[in-house]
Amino acid sequence: MASINTSVGNFTPIESSENITIQTELVPTNASQIESDINLRRTLDSDGYYTTTKVGDFDEIGYISLIGEYPQNRIDIPRYDLSKVVSLGTNIANFNFILSLKDGDGEPKLFANKNVMIDLIAKYGKKEPIPVNYLINQRKLVVIDIGPLNLLTEQMIATELSINLNSNKNVEVSRNLFTYTNYVSDEDGKLVANPSYDLNELIKYITWVVTKPNQNYDDRLLPSNVIGDWNGSVPEPPAEDEQPTDTTNVPDNTGSGNQGGNTGSGNQGGNTGSGNQGGNTGSGNQGSGEQGGGGESSDFS
Numbered sequence: 032m033a034s035i036n037t038s039v040g041n042f043t044p045i046e047s048s049e050n051i052t053i054q055t056e057l058v059p060t061n062a063s064q065i066e067s068d069i070n071l072r073r074t075l076d077s078d079g080y081y082t083t084t085k086v087g088d089f090d091e092i093g094y095i096s097l098i099g100e101y102p103q104n105r106i107d108i109p110r111y112d113l114s115k116v117v118s119l120g121t122n123i124a125n126f127n128f129i130l131s132l133k134d135g136d137g138e139p140k141l142f143a144n145k146n147v148m149i150d151l152i153a154k155y156g157k158k159e160p161i162p163v164n165y166l167i168n169q170r171k172l173v174v175i176d177i178g179p180l181n182l183l184t185e186q187m188i189a190t191e192l193s194i195n196l197n198s199n200k201n202v203e204v205s206r207n208l209f210t211y212t213n214y215v216s217d218e219d220g221k222l223v224a225n226p227s228y229d230l231n232e233l234i235k236y237i238t239w240v241v242t243k244p245n246q247n248y249d250d251r252l253l254p255s256n257v258i259g260d261w262n263g264s265v266p267e268p269p270a271e272d273e274q275p276t277d278t279t280n281v282p283d284n285t286g287s288g289n290q291g292g293n294t295g296s297g298n299q300g301g302n303t304g305s306g307n308q309g310g311n312t313g314s315g316n317q318g319s320g321e322q323g324g325g326g327e328s329s330d331f332s
Contacts, residue, residue, distance in 0.1 A: 067091050069111065072169045086131045086139055086174045088115045089167055095160045108160045111167060113152060118145040123231050125238045128173050129166060132230060135178040142234055177233070184210045188224045206260040209233035 070087035089111040098105045116129060117140070124130065124144045131139045151163045165171065184207050191203065191212075205212055209232040213225040236258060244251050 067109075067111075069109075069164070069168050072172075072174070084133075086133065086169050086172050087129075087167065088139055088141055089113070095155075095158055097158070109164065110155060110160055111164065113148065113155075113163075113167070116141040116143050116148060118143060118148040119231070119234065120145060122235075123238065124234050126241050128171065130234065130237065131172045131174045132233070133174060133176050133178070134181065135176065139174070140230070141172075142230075175237070180208075181210070181228075184226070188212055188226065192222055192224065203262045204259060205262060206232075208236060208258050 066085070067089065069089055069091075070085050072084050072086045073081045074084065076082055091109045092112045093110045094107045095110050096105055096107050119142055121144060124142055126144060127147055128143075129147075130142045132142065133139050147166075151166065154160070154163050187204065187207065203212075203214065205214070209229050211227045211229065213227055214222045215225060217223050236253075239253060
C-alpha cells in the first residue's frame with residue numbers, strides 16, 4: 032500500500048472565557064483496558080439479537096473539567112487520543128466526517144480530511160471537547176466494510192487466471208479501483224496474482240461519491256481509466272456501413288424484400304416500404320414497388 036501522510040500541521044490553542052476554569056486530568060492507567068462505548072456500534076440482526084462491532088479506535092487519555100461560576104457547576108468530559116486517525120490531503124479525502132474502513136472483523140482504519148483534523152485538535156486545545164467527541168462518536172462515523180469488495184476482486188482474478196489472457200480477445204485488468212492484481216509468471220510460466228491494495232484510490236472514489244454532482248450532466252460519470260487500469264482491448268463491432276470481417280455470418284443478399292430489397296420483386300419490395308413510407312427518407316419513386324429497397328431505408332432512418 033502506498034504511504035499515507037499523517038501530518039496534521041500546527042495550531043495555536045485559544046484560551047476560553049474567563050468565567051470557566053479548565054482542568055485536564057489523566058485517567059488511571061488501567062482505563063485503556065476497557066473498550067470505550069464511543070468505539071462500539073450495536074446493530075439488530077434478522078434474528079432479533081444485537082451484535083456489537085468496533086468501528087472506532089479512540090483511547091480515552093484524560094478528561095477536561097469545565098467549571099462554572101460556582102464549584103458545584105462542574106462537568107468532566109472525556110478527552111480521546113486522535114493520533115490513530117490518518118490525515119489526508121483534500122485531493123484524496125475532501126469530506127467533513129471520519130471514515131472508518133473495516134475488512135470483516137478486522138481492526139478499523141480511520142481517515143479524515145487534514146483540515147478536519149486540524150480543527151478537531153484545535154478544539155481540544157481551546158478546551159472545547161463537546162464538538163470533537165460528537166464527531167468521533169460511533170454514531171457519526173461513516174463505516175465501510177471492504178471485505179465484500181475484496182471477495183469480488185478475488186473472484187474476478189480467479190476468472191481471469193482460468194482463461195488465456197495472452198489471447199487478443201481478452202483483457203487483463205491490472206487495477207480494479209483500489210486493488211492491483213500484480214500478475215507475474217511462476218516457474219512453470221503460468222500467471223499468478225499477488226494482489227496489493229491502495230486505500231488512497233478507494234478514498235478518492237468515496238470523496239467523489241459524496242461530492243455534489245457536477246452541474247454539467249455529461250461530466251457526472253468518472254472516466255473508466257480513473258477507476259481501473261487494464262491491458263488489451265476487445266475488438267469493437269463494425270459500423271452499419273462497413274462490411275463485416277466475420278465471414279461465417281455474412282448476410283444473404285439474395286433474400287426477400289425484407290432482407291435485401293435490391294433483388295426482391297416488386298411485390299416483395301412493397302412489403303418493406305410503400306411509396307408513402309419511402310417518402311420519409313426520399314421521393315416516392317425511391318420507395319416504389321420497383322425499388323422495394325427504398326421502403327426499407329425508412330426502417331433504419
